[in-house]
Amino acid sequence: MGFKSLIVNCIVWLLFSAATLHGQNSTIQHTVKKGENVYRLSLKYGVSINDIYRLNPDARDYIKTGEILLIPTNTTSQNASEDTAVNGVYTVKRGETKFGLSKKFGVSISELENANPFIKNGLQAGHRLKIPNGSNQTETAVSNADGSHKVLKGETLWGISRLYNMSLDELKKINNFKTGQILLEGEVLLVDNKQNITNNNTYTVLKGDTKYGLSKKFNTTVGELERLNPSIVSMLKAGDVIVFESLKNEIKITKSEEDLSIESEEKEIEADDNWYVIKPKETLYSLSKKTNMSIDELTTINPKLKQAVLAGDSIKIKNSIPDKINETLAATELEGRFQTNIFWYHPESESGENISKNNNDYYTGIKNAISNISSGLDKVKVITNSSFDPTSDNLGTKTDEIFHIIPQPKFNNNIADLGNFEFRFFENSSPQTKMIKSLVSDSQMRIKMLSFLNSTKANIICVYDDENSDNIPLIENSIPSIKLMKLNRNGSFKSNDLQNLLDSNRINYVIIESKKTGAYLNVSTLLLKELSKYNSQLAVLDQKNIPDESDVSIKRFKILKLMYPMAYNPNYIDSRNLINQIGYMVNYDVINRISSQGIKGFSKISEVLGSSFKYVIIGDTIQNTAVSIYTYGENSNAELLGTY
Structure with missing residues (x-):
């Protein structure tokens, strides 16, 4: 062999080795098992069928059990998309579920399955999913001048985050989105961290804004806000555009009422002529003490207080408000009092x-x-x-x-x-x-609640877990026609098990007899999904079982009109x-x-x-x-x- 031939052979060997090493870094070996085919392998590893054929030409004809196939991988893409979707595609990691991914990207499970039909029968690690943005808009969009976005039908959180080049977490954070919270058509989202105020002295109301909060923001009174913006008198809604140009008056909060024990002490209150602005966490009881009015007097001239005491609302009060609440007892006698x-x-x-x-x-x-x-x-x-x-x-x-x-x-x-x-x-x-x-007592409230539900002649369903199984005999005795469904240990269940119990011809009252957050998330998710088919309402027998607002969005309970018994008026x-x-x-x-x-x-x-x-x-x-x-x-x- 000549010297030139030796050099050529060395170069060829080096090129072959490099190619082999590259192939080892970008492929894995898979031993074919009984029942597997190229299509199933493409789904398992999240690659295309042609990618497998390119590395295994003979596989176009057939593959046999025990055969070793080379499966392509893309480590760069995989690492980049470990926690996010790249170009609208996400690679599923071990342990992930459809429910978890739907919450991660702010889309429904149905939207995920429609975009990726192969996951309807099961989700596997390595699946490469197309993440729907839920919108027909282009990939770039311009927010409103005030930095807000009005949600259109079919839009998702993940899709909106892409439109404005934001991360999903950032969009959730600036809009105070909680686990399980539902995105509604017409809802206004903040897509810019800058203050939501335009140059023409108007402000677009965001989710979570209150009249009281806006009055403090613009140094004004709730009454003045309502005078300038009559449309918000009955209700302040996200998306409303309000005027604040002539807001000049300032209300000073001289003292926050941390202790409502009503000791003999001076208590200054906010008053605008004969009106008072309710502060957060105030109750009818504290208002009656602060204004020196009886609860009957307050509710007579402010009927809305009979329904709710809402921070930011303006209420009418007496002309004169005392600076001190005196606990001295009256000394007048009434004939007949013992x-x-x-x-x-x-x-x-x-x-x-x-x-x-x-x-x-x-x-x-x-x-x-x-x-x-x-x-x-x-x-x-x-x-x-x-x-x-x-x-x-x-x-x-x-x-x-x-x-x-x-x-x-x-x-x-x-x-x-x-x-x-x-x-x-x-x-x-x-x-x-x-x-x-x-x-x-709690047991008496349970019995009264069950009696009320039984009197409605509705379709009543109780979903319960092991911890509350001892309550089932009482429930069955109180409502003989009740339908029961037992939850799994983590509060999950098969969708069909609950859906098959629903009645499209009657209202459905679904009692959740569990303290598990997962039970409330899973049951409410299915009922909301089927709300167009089934008229459903949630109920609990013990108000203490309702999860905290930080764990489950309160919007779910409002839409499903969650019912609960109480021994006092909250x-x-x-x-x-x-x-x-x-x-x-x-x-x-x-x-x-x-x-x-x-x-x-x-x-x-x-x-x-x-x-x-x-x-x-x-x-x-x-x-x-x-x-x-x-x-x-x-x-x-x-x-x-x-x-x-």
Whole structure:
């Protein structure tokens, strides 16, 4: 062999080695298994059939079990698209699901399957998916002058993010999108982080804006905003364009009301002539104290307060507003009001670092209740004595016209335990003791809710998990025609299992008997998807089971009008000051009944702070039986359906 031939052979060998090494870096070997074909392999590895044929020409004719095929890979593309879609294509990673990808890219599962029919029977790692942008628009778009985008029919979050060269996460972040939140046609999204204000003194309302928030933003009042923009008086909607050119007046918030315990202290409020702007987290109870008006007075001149107390709303108030709330009790007598003693006993034996604060909050509620009973207050006394023994029968003069009330609240997670009292009195000189339960228990609310649902003659379905399976006998006994579906451990289920239970000819009430977030996401997703075919509404038997808004979008519950029972009206009670306000409510009702009519006072129906009280006397127990049912509505998360 000549020298030239040797050089040529070396060059050929080097080229062959380089090609082999390149091939090893860009291909993998696959041993064909029984039942596999080229099409299935292309789906498995997310490559085209022609790519496999190019590296394995004989495969065009046939492949056999045990044969080794070279499968092309594209490491550069794969790495680039590990967490994002490149040129509208995404490579599925191990462990990913259709549901997870639909949330990742803001598209529905149906849209994913329509764009990629091969995943209808199953999703596999390596599948290369086309991600639909849900729009007929071109790849580039110009936002409105104010940096917003109005969602068109069929658009998706992922598609909108591509139109404006944004990442999906960035679009979700600036629009406060939460897990599972649904994109609606006509919704206005912010597609520019810059302030959403134009040069002609107008502003386009974004999702989450409130009248109160905008009044602070532009240093004005809600009333002035409504005067300049009459269209927002009834409701402020995302996409509204409002004028703020002549907004000049400024309201100063002098003090935020962190503690609504209504101690004797100065409280300054915001007032614009005879109007007041409701601040976040205020309730009817706190408004009545702040304005020195009764709740009846407030709701009479502001009927909208009966439905909901919304931050940013303007309400009419009295001409004069006191600077101080005085707790001095009136001393006028009312003929016929009985002497009533409230024995306040501080339970030293109870443990817990918040016991002292809880006692003080509840006691303040008692004092506020007495101060709001209109007359005869000299006959209502609070007796506080550290040496008082609540087990003693010696409570003073034995007469039929003196009544003794011993509040017995327990500070735990059971709200009903805040409404317990011991009621002692004499009847024909004979001592009597009865227990008053002024708040209904969780089990009573369940029974009332089931009774209400059964009375509707609707198609009722209960989806439940293992943790709540012990409740099923009660549910079946209360609603004999109910249809049951058990959830998997993670709250999932087969779509057909629930869909087959729905009735297109009747309203469907779907009870979720679970605390799992996944159960609420999965059930609501299917019901929303089928809403055009089936009239469906969600329900729970225990309000505490409803997941937090940070876990499941509240918009789902509003669309599906989620129903739940409550022992008190959540529109009137501030959760930050729960013990004080519950203490006020139950003591006001009990003291007013007993001091005016004695035990006969429990025969009437009453309402305090929007909560109903309807008692029955069974043996030695006086039990409130009124349960109110609320629903998530357009303007409030607690719209009253009725009291039963």
